[in-house]
Amino acid sequence: MLGHYDKPLPADDIEARPFWERAREHRLAVQRCDSCGHRHFPPGPVCPACLSDKQSWEDVSGRATLLSWVVFHRAYWVSFRDDVPYDACLVQLEEGPIMVSNFADGIPSGVRAGMAMRVVFDDVSPQLTLPRFVPA
Template sequence: MSATTATATPAKPLPTLDPVSKGFWDLANRGRLSVQRCDDCGHRHYPGAPVCPRCLSRQQTWEPVSGRGTLLSWVRFHRAYWEGFAPDIPYVVILVGLEEGPMMISNLVGARAEDVPIGAPLEVVFERATDQINLPKFRPRRG
């Protein structure tokens, strides 16, 4: 009788929840996309920062947004910079311009990148990674 060993696929790196990003991940965990909004000047930005990049105020709030955006660009990775991505090679990373202004880097799901023209409308969907991490990804907008 021969013994076999199962080789587990290495895990993908996960975001670190810190005091600045915690609000984003709390809302994502409930299926809501958010950006940081300055309570003093109203500037919306992503990723979060300890101070507003416009006025330097420390008063920041994570504000839910529509989850709609536009495909600005994409790239197909043919190399796994982390072992956990090796089974996904090649994979697509996209740049999304959110309706509310900020841009976000994510992944395209539900379509091949070459079938989605630059400028196409997108909508957020979430992929559960752990009990605390619900990853925002984007698909072509329906309807």
């Protein structure tokens, strides 16, 4: 869906910009440390495992495991008012990093922790694509 998007936008910072650029190309990527190989998310200036500032971006499979989810019944931002109730989910990527996201099609039937998930890309505006998750 393309069009007007009035929800909070990701910060346009130098660490996160490569993530959002790849998401627009429907690629899911995380930072990988050039020194120790640790993959991590969210992005940052140094590796959380060894503090090296040598970081590269690496595409990941998009396969994940559902760790948890929650349904928000209160709009904490005015722009989410029409979406209540909405979900948020926590997934662990096959490559290790944990990511907060949403279910692309609402809470899956038979949802359970440990469920296999895969990423899909939601083009919410010409400038912004959000990775979301569906059952694999």
